[in-house]
Amino acid sequence: MNFKCLSANNVCLAPEVLLTHEGVKHDWAIKYTGAKVTGIGPVELYPEAEKLPGRAVVPGFVDAHTHVGQIFGKALIGGEPAQIWRRIWHPMERDMDQEQCYLSAKWAFWEALRGGFTKVVNYGLNSFHKNAGVHQAALETGIRLVSACGLDEFSGEIGTGHGNKNWSEIEDVILKHIEHCEKHELISPSVCCSSFMGNSPETLSKLSALCEKNKILLQIHSNEHFPELHDSILAHGLRPIELLHKHSVLGPHVLLHHVTLVSEAEIELIVETDTAVSYNPLASIWKGNAVAPALRFAQRGVRFGMGSDTTSADGFKNLMAAEACQRIEHGLPIADFSCGAAWTWVEAATAQGAEATGSAGNHGYLKEGCAADFLILDMMAPECLPSHDFEWELVRYYNRDQVDAVVINGQLCMAQGKPVGWDAEELRLSGLSQAKSITSNSEIVRLHGPSSLYRS
Numbered sequence: 001m002n003f004k005c006l007s008a009n010n011v012c013l014a015p016e017v018l019l020t021h022e023g024v025k026h027d028w029a030i031k032y033t034g035a036k037v038t039g040i041g042p043v044e045l046y047p048e049a050e051k052l053p054g055r056a057v058v059p060g061f062v063d064a065h066t067h068v069g070q071i072f073g074k075a076l077i078g079g080e081p082a083q084i085w086r087r088i089w090h091p092m093e094r095d096m097d098q099e100q101c102y103l104s105a106k107w108a109f110w111e112a113l114r115g116g117f118t119k120v121v122n123y124g125l126n127s128f129h130k131n132a133g134v135h136q137a138a139l140e141t142g143i144r145l146v147s148a149c150g151l152d153e154f155s156g157e158i159g160t161g162h163g164n165k166n167w168s169e170i171e172d173v174i175l176k177h178i179e180h181c182e183k184h185e186l187i188s189p190s191v192c193c194s195s196f197m198g199n200s201p202e203t204l205s206k207l208s209a210l211c212e213k214n215k216i217l218l219q220i221h222s223n224e225h226f227p228e229l230h231d232s233i234l235a236h237g238l239r240p241i242e243l244l245h246k247h248s249v250l251g252p253h254v255l256l257h258h259v260t261l262v263s264e265a266e267i268e269l270i271v272e273t274d275t276a277v278s279y280n281p282l283a284s285i286w287k288g289n290a291v292a293p294a295l296r297f298a299q300r301g302v303r304f305g306m307g308s309d310t311t312s313a314d315g316f317k318n319l320m321a322a323e324a325c326q327r328i329e330h331g332l333p334i335a336d337f338s339c340g341a342a343w344t345w346v347e348a349a350t351a352q353g354a355e356a357t358g359s360a361g362n363h364g365y366l367k368e369g370c371a372a373d374f375l376i377l378d379m380m381a382p383e384c385l386p387s388h389d390f391e392w393e394l395v396r397y398y399n400r401d402q403v404d405a406v407v408i409n410g411q412l413c414m415a416q417g418k419p420v421g422w423d424a425e426e427l428r429l430s431g432l433s434q435a436k437s438i439t440s441n442s443e444i445v446r447l448h449g450p451s452s453l454y455r456s
Helices: 003-007 068-077 084-094 098-114 128-141 167-182 201-214 226-236 240-246 264-273 281-287 294-300 315-334 343-349 351-356 390-396 424-439
Strands: 010-020 023-026 028-033 036-042 050-059 061-066 117-122 144-146 190-193 217-222 254-258 276-279 303-306 374-378 403-408 411-415
Touching (some): 003 403, 003 411, 010 036, 010 390, 061 098, 061 303, 068 084, 068 098, 068 128, 068 424, 098 411, 098 424, 117 403, 128 167, 190 201, 201 217, 201 240, 217 240, 226 240, 240 264, 276 294, 276 351, 281 315, 294 303, 294 315, 294 343, 303 315, 303 343, 315 343, 343 351, 343 390
Parallel strands (some): 010 050, 061 117, 117 144, 190 217, 217 254, 276 303
Antiparallel strands (some): 010 023, 010 028, 028 036, 403 411
């Protein structure tokens, strides 16, 4: 097909399969005008629709949790024990300048688009200058971004490294960030903090209130590793989510990341406050202490999306891991072979993920009035034929090499793996020239080391 036509002002497509908010539809069409979906329904209602045999149109994936400043170091973590952020991520990201932040972010967005992601939620206590680089990368690639800022109250190994900060200084960083994002339609502001490890409970309460007032996300890593859990109990007599609840931090504007070591009582607090969660299955497999009880989240009505956490920016690999982790962790002991029946993970990766990360219902779904954020998939790969149940196939068999096109806000951003409007080879050369400097910080500590050390 002529991919350039996908950026036209009026486009109407009739794929073999259309994945809507109501499920899989055959012989349906989707129409979008500019950035918005303006029609969707049976193909006979849209005689002008361009037929796309052997193609599926699905909502773009949402990466509900990643760190775009870590992309050049992702291969350093093989075999590394948990708490990598202390030894690798913090020293690596802390000293990156604006140009390095730009190259790292653009590389991350390049990988994300190739993997079917149309929206990325970045986590980082970024300064204005670091975000200038990140935002430039987002604008050039066309990706939808939840941008990150923050300034911890305390300094040290878990803070921002700028000494102790008062509330006025913290608030000023946040308000400037909100203003910085306002002029960009596809960039939304958010606030990140190191929870109780970098802030007093009183400051956490103020952060939550400020984010709620300004209708932006507050991102917090919570209940991810054993040391964090133990430190919370020792310092405050409460588990992390219990502590956040006690100080009125939780709410619909809060996105808790990981939530793997979570008690039933804490899940109830999440439900009561309508707090959102990111489920990061590949992070659990590669570098975690536990797997989040995502099936339990689904049963209890917890709003959750799926994050890559800078493991692999491949939406299909994340889908497969989401189901596999629940099957191994929760399904095998009770002989549950369904474990979410595929659609649970598709929803978490698309519509529910968008809602959990602050979409306000304006993207993530393929329905009238929503943003035209979608993928065109090649259904003719032998791994996916013959087709019997598209959502199961999407979870288990599809790959990123089947992404024919990525459209965001009605604009074509990638066609058959190649970016639109910018030079991938130029980025490859520029990125690699900086990657060695970024990953050779003398404070980075690898405990495991390369795999070659372990050959007998």
